[in-house]
Amino acid sequence: MAPKKQVTITVVAGQAGVSAQTVSRVINNRPDVAPETRARIQEVIDRLGYRPNVLARSLIRQRSHTMGVVAVAWEYYGPSHTLIGIEKQVRAESYSLLLDLLHHPEIENVERILNRLLSHQVDGILWAVPEIGNNRAWLESDHFELPVPAVFLNMEPKRNVWSVQVDNRAGGRLAAEHLLAQGYRKIGTITGPLDWWEARQRLQGWQDAVRNAGLIDDSSYCIEGNWTAASGADGIEKLLERQPELEAVFVGNDQMALGVLQVANQRGLRIPQDLAIVGFDDQPEAAYYCPPLTTIRQPLIEMGCRAVDVLEGLIEAEQREETVGEAQATWLMPELVVRESSVIAK
Amino acid sequence: MAPKKQVTITVVAGQAGVSAQTVSRVINNRPDVAPETRARIQEVIDRLGYRPNVLARSLIRQRSHTMGVVAVAWEYYGPSHTLIGIEKQVRAESYSLLLDLLHHPEIENVERILNRLLSHQVDGILWAVPEIGNNRAWLESDHFELPVPAVFLNMEPKRNVWSVQVDNRAGGRLAAEHLLAQGYRKIGTITGPLDWWEARQRLQGWQDAVRNAGLIDDSSYCIEGNWTAASGADGIEKLLERQPELEAVFVGNDQMALGVLQVANQRGLRIPQDLAIVGFDDQPEAAYYCPPLTTIRQPLIEMGCRAVDVLEGLIEAEQREETVGEAQATWLMPELVVRESSVIAK
DNA sequence: CTGAAAGCGCTTACAG
């Protein structure tokens, strides 16, 4: 097997009879090259299939044009969609993406992950891991000054931290207000795990709306789930046991709502007459549940894109040695999608 | 703003009073360093937070320890799960992962993507893009000899191409045979888009089983969908129109099966008495559909892991300049998961 | 418009 001949800039220069520097000028689209010289070099590049080695380029330019992305490894709708938005925008801004998925976001060794990314000389870091328990504690400990800009997704805004997040509290409020507007009064909620910031925010939104309506947000109307359909099914069982009069329920995500639907259907409850249901996420499947599910749509792809945009701005500013001012939080608004699980057909 | 001082191996060497080469020995865990020297260097490394620059290392070692992964950008269950398996195993074998997601896998510019990956000096490439139409044509055109090993996921095995795939045909057969075993005879199918290899394989499995049972696989029992729940709903409408006697249907994925369930429920068909349904994928939600969906589980995460394993073997072999023999296809078997949508409760 | 030379941060024979 003949060794694969590596085509370097030196090889191209040799074949074209010019210096490596001139080849470099052509590759980088510098204007100051004589047209004939440029053409000759381009011909050699095409013929040999020369491909610049970006490692060498990054080394000398002290910048890799790569973003490090840390995300979670689950099949859940939210994380995978956010990642799609991130990748899309990273590509659009012609960066490369070094990916690191966490399998246990609540306990993962942050330092190891950051070191891996930083060893690769990423120009910036996107932290797309849900805020769970105190898995943001490391951000506070100030021995952890990142040498590159970073943007965090879906976390409680913190001083000096750039972040992009969906307003989950507004989402919870939208859901509950919608149910109130339909005339329901005894409205329960099944939340995500309450060590998740997002779950707490959705719960608070529900509380806001219920209190504003002059109703009491009795904790016996709240059940904590774990995002799975199974926990939704369990949750509604418990809720109905505690509150047999329950008229409606706001469920923290569509998967749990599916579990609620199953139990309601099995019990012969009419939806929404006997029990109205609102989910959260708007997965594509939600429109095909029986009945189709009213839910809160999150702009997940947009969140990913925006985060990349912000990071790109920070990287550019750093390159130009500009100061960027105080870190900001960018909020995105969810929206209500009304379907049959909450509105009695005329 | 003080410039962030880059800690290089030279800085460490200076502080520890040794040569850069000795520091390098410590970093790379070479044995031939005096214990005291090693300790002194390690102390400096820890104190300064030295982090090797892997770009420089890759440049000199002529190997990046990075795998390039090309996958599809959808929220579908299959692709995202496969990616999770890939990432997990890439990590386990302590490689890094450079990710490139396709948004239009049937038309995407393959050359541009490969160049991007190869410019980053990836040690190998994982092609986790579904085989659609002739989007594998470039593999045949022999001017496309890849300079690094590559493994393809879920494609029709080809000579000289390493691949890892689920036996979708066996899956289709399992599904149809299960329905036959339950006593159903008039069994239709709603397929994925037939320019997808996977969709065609599942259809063939259905045909195998139906023919083996001595039944005629009349094409009026087949409807082509597009993987979405909406197309499943449309599909079953058409199928019932053509074949009002239809007893059972094998649906090419769980999302389409959800659409089928919705229509069946709306029409008041009893499932499975009036219409039995089997899906494909076994998404977590499938157990919570009404009724819970019998389906074919694909070992997607395992497929991702296996592909990485194979690629790692090829990379290692190339490093050691071993010959690897002829390219092989690795088949993984799907399995039947029985739930209420196909079995009449006793 | 062009090129010789230095250097990014690391590793690797080689010599001692």
Place this chain on the structure above:
DNA sequence: CTGAAAGCGCTTACAG
């Protein structure tokens, strides 16, 4: 057990 020197493939002032 240790180090001086060369070099991976590229870019960048600088000089002409």
